Amino acid sequence: MSNLNHSALKLAVLTSSTYFGLLGYFLNSVVIAADRYLKISRPLQYLRLATPRRCIALIGASWCLSLVLGLAVFLSALLNFDTNSQESFGSFLQREGFRIPIVVTMDLTIFTSMIAVTFLIAALVRIARQQRRKIRDEMLMLKHLQDRVQRTEQEGNDENTPQPRPNHLSDKTTVYFIVHFSAFVVAWLPASVVMNIAIPSDLTSAVLNPLMTIIAIFDTFWGTLFLAYAQPEHRQAARSNLKRMKRLNCDR
Structure with a gap:
């Protein structure tokens, strides 16, 4: 009976720890992805919303949620294994x-x-494609303006004219x-x-x-x-x- 209790406790600890780590990892990955998306798509609103206190509260809430659900998995795994039955631990894992x-x-x-x-x-x-199109349009417009200025001032040497480079x-x-x-x-x-x-x-x-x-x-x-x-x-x-x-x- 003691071996069964030890096996049940070991099963509950391993299951809850694994789920706690997985859920915390995935929740924080989604939080980081959303953080980067807001930082790139709405930089002005990001500076107003992403304060250090809110970031700490959000990350702490994700880990607290992982801890609560991990404890729930721990209790469910511990209660589902009946130590009074004659069923072995290996057969329980196969069920x-x-x-x-x-x-x-x-x-x-x-x-x-x-x-x-x-x-x-x-x-x-989508944001990256919009940035590329915007940079390309701005470069074409700038080149067109430079050509007009060169024709107006009659500057024949195009090679000595510095060409702008986009900021990527x-x-x-x-x-x-x-x-x-x-x-x-x-x-x-x-x-x-x-x-x-x-x-x-x-x-x-x-x-x-x-x-x-x-x-x-x-x-x-x-x-x-x-x-x-x-x-x-x-x-x-x-x-x-x-x-x-x-x-x-x-x-x-």
Whole structure:
């Protein structure tokens, strides 16, 4: 009986911890995507709305919601396992009553977050295209005005005339965000499909866990690290942190 109680507690802790981490990760990904969309699409309103207090409250609320739902999953997993029955722990894990709720819960979390992020990606793509068209139209208009000025002043040497260059910094920033959130969707869509196939089937954790680890590493590398090192502000912050660490080592 003690072994069954220990197994039930272990199951409840692992299930709730996994769901807490997944839900918190996905909720914060949607929050970050919405934050970047508002920052690019409505910069003036963003400065008025995105105050530090509101940002802290929003992120804290997302983690508190993840914690509450994780505790709910913990209690449901603990109560569904009957320690008084003769059913073994392994056979309980094979039952549909345990596997199907996990699949449904993860699908609601992952697919809902991916749908929200996909719509935000589509909105960022639309903004990027508008920026490109606006820059192209402005360059054509500026070139046309320069040609008129050159014809008026009769300047024959066109090669010595400095040509303007478009500023693609804002466009590059939009592209970085699009690539980051696209990597998020591309990484987790196969993960969700794999979970829908693996959890109802008889795949063991020895096969499933390395596969999920590889997908998580892929998402972390091509998402977070790419976005961090693509931004000049993040590179500058990383260099300053390295300088501080070197100073601490030198002081020791």
